[in-house]
Amino acid sequence: MKKILLLALPLAILASSCGRFGNKEIDGKKDMRIVCLSKQLTEYVFALGKGHNIVAVDLSSTYPDSAKLLKTVGYHRALAPEPIIAMNPDLVIHSNDIGPENVLPQITKAGLNIKAFGGANTIDSAKLLLKELGKFFGTENKADSLVKVLDAGIAKAADTLKAMGIKDSLRVMIIHFGLRNNNYFVMSGRNGVGDKMIRLAGCTPATYDGKGSREMSAEAVALSNPDVIIATDYGYDKMGSMDKFIATVPGVALTNAGKNRRVVRFEEHDLIYFGPRSGDNIIKLINLLHNPASAPTK
Incomplete structure (x- = not known):
């Protein structure tokens, strides 16, 4: 037994x-x-x-x-x-x-x-x-070197932004497709890492009053009215094109970003934690957000 x-x-x-x-x-x-x-x-x-x-x-x-x-x-x-x-x-x-x-x-x-x-x-x-x-x-020595790389990268990003002489602050929203929930949700607007990176790129996170990852509110997206939407890579690729993303993801077509086709694609994980590559990632964001010609066209 x-x-x-x-x-x-x-x-x-x-x-x-x-x-x-x-x-x-x-x-x-x-x-x-x-x-x-x-x-x-x-x-x-x-x-x-x-x-x-x-x-x-x-x-x-x-x-x-x-x-x-x-x-x-x-x-x-x-x-x-x-x-x-x-x-x-x-x-x-x-x-x-x-x-x-x-x-x-x-x-x-x-x-x-x-x-x-x-x-x-x-x-x-x-x-x-x-x-x-x-x-x-x-x-320890390698860690100290990586800390210096992080600091230098953030400083370089700040210098890059300053050199561009940007005066108007664009409203920016991050929309992510969550594999766990099998749904799109707004990642920004809650003072997370994404919001901090948006600010470091010289923009303002669009205010989003919705239910987070549980349910994406088309009305809340429309009311937040971002000038630019950052679509994380998997969710963007899932739609296959900017036009499909704008037409299909709730509320996007009603925003300035949707009307002006200002949706940019970005790697999700580069927006949710800081590290030695963050300076380079912020510079990429600066170029994407402030230079419409660098955004995807399809």
Whole structure:
């Protein structure tokens, strides 16, 4: 009877009975098998020269290109424990934004080592995260260099904007297609990273009074009336052209952006955290938002 009951136990409970790692603190300076459940952590670990330790990532980890070659364990907000456990990791790292709520207790109970790092929602927090990871991996000098790259990039973007002598502030909205909800929603208007980058690009986030990712309000989009809409790449490509995006996404055709065909395409993940590439990304935004000739025409 005991053998039958043992075979019926869930994988996570069986793993916890083994306690292979015991959730003890491990030495980040040694090579290990890491499952990374955060796109910014993936980019940062590669930038610190430790990307060879990562054996699997979540679906949102698409930078650098090397990350696209790794196995994936699901979307970071809709994870299941089994794919993570199956990677036999020495360490699982995340940024306190994984879900559903039960997945973290399950992989903890399975005996995996788990370590949470900070976010990168501001320039200062991005620099702190780089230093935190640098200390953990024993790459402090590299982390300091990346912090300098970040600062220099932001300064260069500010100089680029100043040199353009822009006086009028365009109202800008970010519209994203969420894979988890299988729907378009407005990413901007809530003082997130996207809004901060819009401001750094010399524009103003269009005010959006809607229901976020649960439901996109055509009326709220129309009332916000952005001059330019940033469509994240997957959602833009899903429509196949600017005209289809304008005609199909709720409320867009009623805005100045829709009427003047001012919809630009941008990589989603470059708008939702800061990092060493942020200066270059802001300069790209400056050129897209203030130079209509650089926008897609199809």
